[in-house]
Amino acid sequence: LNMHHNGTLTRPSCSICAPWSIKAELNLKEKLSVTIDFRIMDLQLANTKLTEILLNSTSMGSCGSGRLIHAGTVLGEMKKDLTRGSVTPNIMCVITKEKLYQDNLADLLGYTLDKTLCYSTVPMILTYDRSQGRINQTGILFAELVLNSTSDDIIKEYAKNYDDRIAWKQYFNVCNKKNNRNKYSGTGKRSAVHLSQVRRS
Numbered sequence: 001l002n003m004h005h006n007g008t009l010t011r012p013s014c015s016i017c018a019p020w021s022i023k024a025e026l027n028l029k030e031k032l033s034v035t036i037d038f039r040i041m042d043l044q045l046a047n048t049k050l051t052e053i054l055l056n057s058t059s060m061g062s063c064g065s066g067r068l069i070h071a072g073t074v075l076g077e078m079k080k081d082l083t084r085g086s087v088t089p090n091i092m093c094v095i096t097k098e099k100l101y102q103d104n105l106a107d108l109l110g111y112t113l114d115k116t117l118c119y120s121t122v123p124m125i126l127t128y129d130r131s132q133g134r135i136n137q138t139g140i141l142f143a144e145l146v147l148n149s150t151s152d153d154i155i156k157e158y159a160k161n162y163d164d165r166i167a168w169k170q171y172f173n174v175c176n177k178k179n180n181r182n183k184y185s186g187t188g189k190r191s192a193v194h195l196s197q198v199r200r201s
Contacts, residue, residue, distance in 0.1 A: 018095075020128060023139020028146065033165040034172060036146075041089060050094070053077040058098060068101040071111035071125050078123035090117060090175050091146070093124040100125060110141045117149040118174040124149070 021038040028036050046054065057073040060066070078092055100108040112124040124145050128138045150171060158167035 019135050020138035020142055023136050024143040024146065027140050027143040031143070031147070032168040034168045036172060046094070047081075050074075050077055050081065054094075054096065067098050068106060069096060069098045069125070071100040071102040071108065072113070074125050075111070075113055075123045082121050082123070088178075089121055090178065091122050091124060091149070093126050093142075093145075095126055095128050097127065097129040099127055109138075110145050112145050112149050115149055115151050117146065117151070118172065118178060119151065119154075122149040 018038070018040065025036055025038060028034065053074060054069060057070040058067055059070075060068070074094055078094065082088075082092065099106075100111050102108060102111055109127040110125065112122060114120070114122045116122060126138070126142060126145065128134070155167060155171055158170050162170060
């Protein structure tokens with residue numbers, strides 16, 4: 001996980017900087033009978049360009065909603081950011097305190113558009129405010145985003161030959177193979193152990 005946030009940058013353990021990730025692992029194991037390990041790759045502040053995009057895509061909601069970030073705008077900038085770097089995580093996720101909106105949906109707590117997990121990096125945006133707790137709820141939501149970002153067509157192909165548990169195991173093994181390639185490639189020193197990359201606004 002690459003975590004980008006405002007303030008003093010420290011190097012906490014995974015359970016401190018993303019405690020909801022443990023709940024996500026448990027939730028996915030319960031649903032799929034497959035063990036998934038989310039690992040933090042790095043902790044960083046959001047860069048200047050992404051911070052500008054976050055600020056410019058934030059507006060006041062209607063009907064009692066507070067400040068809302070336009071999810072699609074942020075995800076679009078993240079995809080551009082991916083093309084500029086050599087690191088290829090399975091998931092890149094912006095963490096923000098603000099809720100989101102997309103099209104006619106408002107007060108969203110998480111959003112993703114791509115369904116290419118394990119085959120190309122999936123940008124996500126997730127709402128999490130540590131001061132409000134909600135660790136379990138955030139973990140469950142992150143697990144849903146992970147599931148929603150998998151390829152339906154590929155899972156259907158695996159399901160033709162395997163039961164559900166083995167089909168999901170085969171699918172996520174692609175992530176493991178990708179991580180191993182990163183580990184031993186020329187660009188892999190920084191990307192050897194990650195399943196996710198998180199930015200914090």
